[in-house]
Amino acid sequence: MDLFYQAxxxxxxPAAIGAVGLGTLIGLIFGSIPGxxxxxxxxxxLPITFGMDTVPAIGILLGTYIGxxxxxxxxxxxxxxxxxxxxxxxxxxxxxxxRQGRASxxxxxxxxxxxxxxLFSLLVxxxxxxxxxxxxxxxxxxxxxxxxxxxxxxxxxxxGGSMLKGLIAGVLGLMIMTVGIDAIDGVNRMTFGTIxxxxxxxxxxxxxxxxxxxxIIETFARHGRGETExxxxxxxxxxxxxxxLLGRNSWLIARCSAIGTVIGAIPGAGGPIxxxxxxxNARRFSKKPERFGRGAIEGVIAPETANNAVxxxxxxxxxxxxxxxxxxxxxxxxxxxxxxxxxGPALFMQSEVQVYGIYIAVALAYVFILVLQLGGIRLFVxxxxxxxxxxxxxxxxxxxxxxxSIRNSVFDIYTMAVIGVLAYALMRVGxxxxxxxLGMVLGPTLENEFRTAMALSDGNWDIFYTSxxxxxxxxxxxxxxxxxxxxxxxxxxxxxxxxxxNA
Amino acid sequence: MIRNxxxxxxxxxxxxxxxxxxxxxxxxxxxxxxxxxxxxxxxxLLLGTLLGILALGFLVSRLFERRRLRAETEAxxxxxxxxxxxxxxxxxxxxxxxxxAMQKTGFVLATAAVxxxxxxxxxxxxxxVRITAMTFGLTFGCWLxxxxxxxIPLATGTWISxx
Amino acid sequence: xxKKLPTLAGALLGAAVFTAAPAQAEYPDKPIEMTVLFGGTAxxxxxxxxxxxxxxxxxxxxxxxxxxxxxxxxxxFVQGTRPDGYNIVWNSNSINTSxxxxxxxxxxxxxxxxxxVSVETPALAVSNDKGWSSLGEMAEDVKGMDGKLKVGISGxxxxxxxxxxxxFDKMGISDKVTYIPYGKGKAPVELLGGRIDAxxxxxxxxxxxxxxxxLNVLAVTGTERVDILPxxxxxxxxxxxxxxxxxxxxxxxxxxxxxxIVTLDTAVKKATETEQFKDASTKLGFSPAYLGSEAFxxxxxxxxxxxGQLLQSLGMAN
Numbered sequence: 001m002d003l004f005y006q007a008x009x010x011x012x013x014p015a016a017i018g019a020v021g022l023g024t025l026i027g028l029i030f031g032s033i034p035g036x037x038x039x040x041x042x043x044x045x046l047p048i049t050f051g052m053d054t055v056p057a058i059g060i061l062l063g064t065y066i067g068x069x070x071x072x073x074x075x076x077x078x079x080x081x082x083x084x085x086x087x088x089x090x091x092x093x094x095x096x097x098x099r100q101g102r103a104s105x106x107x108x109x110x111x112x113x114x115x116x117x118x119l120f121s122l123l124v125x126x127x128x129x130x131x132x133x134x135x136x137x138x139x140x141x142x143x144x145x146x147x148x149x150x151x152x153x154x155x156x157x158x159x160g161g162s163m164l165k166g167l168i169a170g171v172l173g174l175m176i177m178t179v180g181i182d183a184i185d186g187v188n189r190m191t192f193g194t195i196x197x198x199x200x201x202x203x204x205x206x207x208x209x210x211x212x213x214x215x216i217i218e219t220f221a222r223h224g225r226g227e228t229e230x231x232x233x234x235x236x237x238x239x240x241x242x243x244x245l246l247g248r249n250s251w252l253i254a255r256c257s258a259i260g261t262v263i264g265a266i267p268g269a270g271g272p273i274x275x276x277x278x279x280x281n282a283r284r285f286s287k288k289p290e291r292f293g294r295g296a297i298e299g300v301i302a303p304e305t306a307n308n309a310v311x312x313x314x315x316x317x318x319x320x321x322x323x324x325x326x327x328x329x330x331x332x333x334x335x336x337x338x339x340x341x342x343x344g345p346a347l348f349m350q351s352e353v354q355v356y357g358i359y360i361a362v363a364l365a366y367v368f369i370l371v372l373q374l375g376g377i378r379l380f381v382x383x384x385x386x387x388x389x390x391x392x393x394x395x396x397x398x399x400x401x402x403x404x405s406i407r408n409s410v411f412d413i414y415t416m417a418v419i420g421v422l423a424y425a426l427m428r429v430g431x432x433x434x435x436x437x438l439g440m441v442l443g444p445t446l447e448n449e450f451r452t453a454m455a456l457s458d459g460n461w462d463i464f465y466t467s468x469x470x471x472x473x474x475x476x477x478x479x480x481x482x483x484x485x486x487x488x489x490x491x492x493x494x495x496x497x498x499x500x501x502n503a
Numbered sequence: 504m505i506r507n508x509x510x511x512x513x514x515x516x517x518x519x520x521x522x523x524x525x526x527x528x529x530x531x532x533x534x535x536x537x538x539x540x541x542x543x544x545x546x547x548l549l550l551g552t553l554l555g556i557l558a559l560g561f562l563v564s565r566l567f568e569r570r571r572l573r574a575e576t577e578a579x580x581x582x583x584x585x586x587x588x589x590x591x592x593x594x595x596x597x598x599x600x601x602x603x604a605m606q607k608t609g610f611v612l613a614t615a616a617v618x619x620x621x622x623x624x625x626x627x628x629x630x631x632v633r634i635t636a637m638t639f640g641l642t643f644g645c646w647l648x649x650x651x652x653x654x655i656p657l658a659t660g661t662w663i664s665x666x
Numbered sequence: 667x668x669k670k671l672p673t674l675a676g677a678l679l680g681a682a683v684f685t686a687a688p689a690q691a692e693y694p695d696k697p698i699e700m701t702v703l704f705g706g707t708a709x710x711x712x713x714x715x716x717x718x719x720x721x722x723x724x725x726x727x728x729x730x731x732x733x734x735x736x737x738x739x740x741x742x743f744v745q746g747t748r749p750d751g752y753n754i755v756w757n758s759n760s761i762n763t764s765x766x767x768x769x770x771x772x773x774x775x776x777x778x779x780x781x782x783v784s785v786e787t788p789a790l791a792v793s794n795d796k797g798w799s800s801l802g803e804m805a806e807d808v809k810g811m812d813g814k815l816k817v818g819i820s821g822x823x824x825x826x827x828x829x830x831x832x833x834f835d836k837m838g839i840s841d842k843v844t845y846i847p848y849g850k851g852k853a854p855v856e857l858l859g860g861r862i863d864a865x866x867x868x869x870x871x872x873x874x875x876x877x878x879x880x881l882n883v884l885a886v887t888g889t890e891r892v893d894i895l896p897x898x899x900x901x902x903x904x905x906x907x908x909x910x911x912x913x914x915x916x917x918x919x920x921x922x923x924x925x926x927i928v929t930l931d932t933a934v935k936k937a938t939e940t941e942q943f944k945d946a947s948t949k950l951g952f953s954p955a956y957l958g959s960e961a962f963x964x965x966x967x968x969x970x971x972x973x974g975q976l977l978q979s980l981g982m983a984n
Contacts, residue, residue: 168517
């Protein structure tokens with residue numbers, strides 16, 4: 001307790017609090033602009049922390065990380081373009097809510113459940129960092145492979161109308177990610193002999209292409225036909241979710257917080273998987289699953305709770321094992337090390353005060369998020385008043401800036417354009433885009449963990465079925481696929497009947 | 504063209520993609536040694552094959568359905584009124600040109616040119632005030648916020664560079 | 667971020683007063699782009715170095731990240747720019763390995779060396795339950811054991827793979843080793859989880875594990891011990907003759923004027939001598955190792971032959 005007091009004194013100075021606030025604001029801005037993400041924000045924020053004291057420096061970095069994670073939901077809900085990969089699942093129901101004129105409720109709910117999820121994971125981290133890191137150590141390549149396969153099985157649920165089309169989309173997503181240098185053997189794959197193709201397809205670049213380019217094409221085409229505004233701006237007013245709404249969904253929030261924290265704690269998994277699993281979970285156990293995808297508030301609550309619960313979850317292996325879960329946390333790790341905090345098992349013995357300081361910074365960041373983002377909703381919704389065709393021009397420029405700035409590569413702009421046009425064509429023939437994202441998120445992990453596992457076992461397949469953890473996830477995956485096929489068969493008859501009779 | 508023909512066309516395209524993919528994978532990526540070494544070829548080849556099977560399955564199911572539906576009335580004609588295709592092509596080439604211009608003339612000039620072109624060619628805006636305002640406002644705004652305040656390295660041109 | 671604000675305010679104020687541009691500007695008279703090829707420590711050192719060089723040169727040195735293709739994308743970008751000193755690359759041994767594995771169609775001679783900045787020394791760690799406390803004990807045990815030693819690396823042809831291959835070859839156990847390729851940074855945990863027996867990674871990753879006694883770090887592969895793990899002997903001290911370290915430095919496209927190289931070289935020298943740089947080196951786990959343009963060039967050439975041979979012997983050369 002004495003140490004905690006010391007940490008509180010150090011972390012609650014005006015400079016330190018201000019640093020967290022500044023970081024959160026930067027993260028929110030980068031997260032909420034389609035095309036820009038917190039990974040870029042963190043890379044830019046790192047150098048300004050070099051000359052600072054340890055506590056404010058860490059405050060800026062953690063604030064940016066957490067602010068960026070929450071900010072992604074803003075453009076996902078308002079424009080249907082996710083600001084970060086973790087908020088791709090939020091689009092599914094958040095954007096329909098905006099089109100029904102319920103944008104402010106969706107935004108407000110997203111902020112509140114994000115903070116709840118984040119604080120929940122922080123609590124879990126404080127209470128059980130040792131236990132959780134012990135569990136995380138048990139997750140070897142075979143177990144992570146099984147977990148990711150389980151994540152893949154949710155494609156079946158996201159496929160929408162036709163399972164076949166959903167699977168095609170998923171496989172396309174997996175294929176896109178094999179382009180570039182193979183991480184394990186260092187071999188060029190599908191590069192057609194050009195150096196630019198060797199950088200592969202960046203997930204963020206592809207995501208901008210998949211969501212933003214079709215949005216722009218759609219708006220321009222509608223403008224060309226002389227159609228106007230489809231968003232219901234007449235009834236646009238700032239309305240926050242009631243306590244009743246949150247109360248009714250408290251069990252869902254608790255479940256999704258747990259999913260996010262656990263997935264975050266497993267190195268190599270991460271935000272997007274957690275968000276999709278939570279979304280799938282919410283729909284599967286919902287009494288009215290048919291409302292999902294048509295503006296169900298639960299479809300916003302689930303992914304937003306989970307992707308922020310990931311922040312606390314990710315900090316567990318980061319601090320206790322020194323493993324960054326993704327490029328963003330890798331920058332946080334570098335920032336900690338520059339200031340003499342070396343994450344790993346010794347951190348909790350040598351620098352307990354710093355660890356408490358980190359906890360306080362995380363909690364503060366969520367306070368700032370609540371204040372900044374709830375206040376910001378009043379501003380954000382005005383974006384919808386901009387004529388859509390002019391807004392699309394702005395988005396076009398932002399997307400190009402974003403796609404370029406991820407790797408400072410003009411080739412990434414071309415990649416974005418190609419993927420965007422293909423995505424639009426796929427949408428026109430009824431192939432859903434969400435499974436593509438899921439395939440892209442999971443593909444590299446799926447392949448690399450499988451190959452590492454086979455190398456570990458010397459080519460013996462028993463590595464997959466002798467591990468109880470792996471077996472559990474394989475079982476869950478089989479269960480989901482089975483259930484989905486069953487309900488698909490049951491739905492099939494009446495629907496095809498309806499189709500023919502309508503035709 | 505009825506909906507079914509569109510499905511069949513996309514099935515054929517996906518199937519050819521799968522065949523091309525597999526052929527290129529086999530030709531360009533070395534196989535693993537087997538056993539413990541899965542190798543870099545296995546996964547792309549598996550995916551290509553999977554796509555082929557799925558596309559074939561899709562195609563067969565549609566062909567089968569087509570026979571059943573042949574006598575039915577035509578579905579709403581979607582591809583025959585391709586209002587989207589000009590917008591699609593224009594945006595595609597605009598994005599490519601944007602990237603290319605950024606390399607040559609830097610971010611500021613490329614952005615101004617692209618915004619003006621979009622307003623005039625795609626949106627067919629004829630109000631000089633709106634075109635000028637969008638062009639200068641957006642370019643200056645991005646330059647100020649991204650280039651100056653947030654300090655994101657924006658592209659510099661090899662021919663000329665402003666900003 | 668935000669560091670341009672004062673200049674921006676100044677520019678806005680000064681906009682009213684027209685000032686004639688100087689006729690013959692001296693290098694540098696505009697921002698210099700430093701292309702960074704990798705994330706992680708490489709990126710952090712580059713960001714720090716560029717800040718310190720900015721203070722020396724007066725004009726900003728901007729670190730611009732161009733990752734991908736194991737460095738190939740960034741090398742190709744800088745190689746294709748005008749040799750006027752405004753595009754430089756934060757390079758490393760990857761210029762040699764990328765060329766020999768066929769990733770880039772040109773080699774180190776496409777660049778003018780500016781200066782070497784730092785050196786990172788890989789370290790070998792083994793799990794505690796093996797009970798090995800030196801390379802000798804390890805070699806003896808491994809020679810007598812059934813099956814193979816599982817060694818974690820960050821991918822075939824990666825620097826950790828090459829170091830492992832050279833080290834185990836000198837220890838005489840190269841035929842008893844099987845390599846397990848992992849993503850970055852996983853090795854310490856895999857060692858703790860008991861899934862692999864040994865791993866070569868960067869000292870910064872092992873630091874906390876060594877301090878808490880969870881892993882045994884047996885050796886570093888350079889000729890000198892590293893500051894971050896002062897108790898770990900070098901391989902040479904234990905009678906295994908290897909000297910492999912990863913250097914990082916700056917290079918400019920071929921044909922960059924001599925005086926520009928000298929200006930940059932001097933700025934690097936001063937930057938590496940600052941307290942801030944030395945302080946960061948102990949915390950991040952690298953050693954400041956300034957080497958002037960010419961000596962740096964000689965080292966690159968020498969290394970090129972070494973890595974060419976090593977990759978040849980591993981069957982990975984192209």
